[in-house]
Amino acid sequence: TNNLRDSNNFVGMSRAASTRSTLIPKPPVPGQYVTLSVTHEGASGTYAADIQPLGGTRKWNLVVDTDQKNSDVTITAPNIRALPRTYRLVLTDTSTGQSIDLGRQPSYTFNSGHSAGTRAFELTASPSTGGGRAMLSNLVLNFSPTRGGRSAGIVQASFDLSQDAQIEAQLLGTNGQVLAVVSPTRAAGSGHNTLTWNGLTRQGNALGAGTYLFQIRAVSGTGEITRETRPVTLAGR
Numbered sequence: 001t002n003n004l005r006d007s008n009n010f011v012g013m014s015r016a017a018s019t020r021s022t023l024i025p026k027p028p029v030p031g032q033y034v035t036l037s038v039t040h041e042g043a044s045g046t047y048a049a050d051i052q053p054l055g056g057t058r059k060w061n062l063v064v065d066t067d068q069k070n071s072d073v074t075i076t077a078p079n080i081r082a083l084p085r086t087y088r089l090v091l092t093d094t095s096t097g098q099s100i101d102l103g104r105q106p107s108y109t110f111n112s113g114h115s116a117g118t119r120a121f122e123l124t125a126s127p128s129t130g131g132g133r134a135m136l137s138n139l140v141l142n143f144s145p146t147r148g149g150r151s152a153g154i155v156q157a158s159f160d161l162s163q164d165a166q167i168e169a170q171l172l173g174t175n176g177q178v179l180a181v182v183s184p185t186r187a188a189g190s191g192h193n194t195l196t197w198n199g200l201t202r203q204g205n206a207l208g209a210g211t212y213l214f215q216i217r218a219v220s221g222t223g224e225i226t227r228e229t230r231p232v233t234l235a236g237r
Contacts, residue, residue: 001066001073001112004034010049011038011060011123017053024049034066034073062121069116076107088221090187092122099187101166104223126164134165134220136228141214145235155197155232157182157214163190165218171197171232172213179207182214199234209234 014022026037026046037046039061052058066073075091080102083089091108092099100108110119138160145153157169169182182197195216201207215229 001034001071006035013054017051022051023047057126060123065118071112074109077102080106090124094120133224133226134218135162141232157195169216
């Protein structure tokens with residue numbers, strides 16, 4: 001953030017860490033700062049490195065801390081290309097629930113806000129068991145009108161996924177223009193899933209009555225993309 005950087009942080013898996021994690025303590029911060037550290041269950045303090053035993057799904061709890069108020073803070077994975085193709089790495093912002101696949105989007109930016117301080121994240125490494133496209137099926141949209149609210153109503157979408165994938169959903173005009181973000185990119189598991197849209201545009205304004213296009217996109221662990229689009233009609237209040 002700004003002209004501050006904390007780049008000496010490492011997570012991974014190793015055969016050498018056969019029974020327990022290898023942890024390297026985080027040093028104190030000097031003066032103005034931005035830091036990223038790992039917290040480890042069952043261990044006190046914060047760490048600059050956490051190398052866990054090899055195999056299966058592994059998770060790391062990350063904490064970003066800064067004294068820089070109202071500043072954009074970016075987390076990057078500069079050597080993500082070293083990640084084996086058989087694994088994927090997902091970063092989740094626990095404050096918003098937004099998840100990104102670092103193999104396709106190797107950075108994430110948030111604003112520190114007027115009080116700055118700490119922000120928690122979860123990093124998950126999991127085997128890429130899915131092959132080919134993540135198939136979307138049984139997409140159903142339900143509209144519930146509201147009375148006296150800011151929007152014409154709420155739209156709930158339900159759908160099935162054939163495998164774990166990254167999903168995002170948008171509401172489009174009939175000309176294809178993006179009017180609202182129903183769901184930012186996040187991880188979704190195989191099986192039945194639901195999304196809810198509050199009826200507001202990206203600017204926070206109520207979307208008027210009319211017919212629009214609901215589009216959902218799924219990206220598999222191998223990067224293949226599937227889209228499904230359905231018309232949805234918002235009734236007037």
